[in-house]
Amino acid sequence: MTEGRPLVAEVVAEFARELESALRAAGELVLACGVPELRFHGQCPCEDQSCQSFYTAPPPDGEYGPAHREVWLEADRGGFLILDVVGDDIAFVEVLHRPDVAEALAASSVGVAAARAKAPCRDRGPA
Ligand SMILES: [Zn+2]
16 A cells, blocks of 8 residues: 555655654654655645645545654754654654745655546546
């Protein structure tokens, strides 16, 4: 299911390194070790220009459940960085106010492809 998804480290390479070091700084070593394996499951569907959040697991069907926790991190380069963690896996990376991440997402062909694949067909208009 997660095979075939691009790696976060490919989509937003610099941000992935920043995320890993922020996790190490926070003592979240298990999560830090998992960052190179994280897969990109599409951007947050909200239209907020300040939101660069993305999924690293299939979006949940409703609530995350009891194994869910939030991890708040200090981002080296500013903005807000909050992770949704389920068990030992990062499920959603909330990134706000990071134009550099928005640029990386926009510049990444895999990011665009993931976003397009997520959009309902009727929103694409005539081919
Ligand atoms: Zn959003």
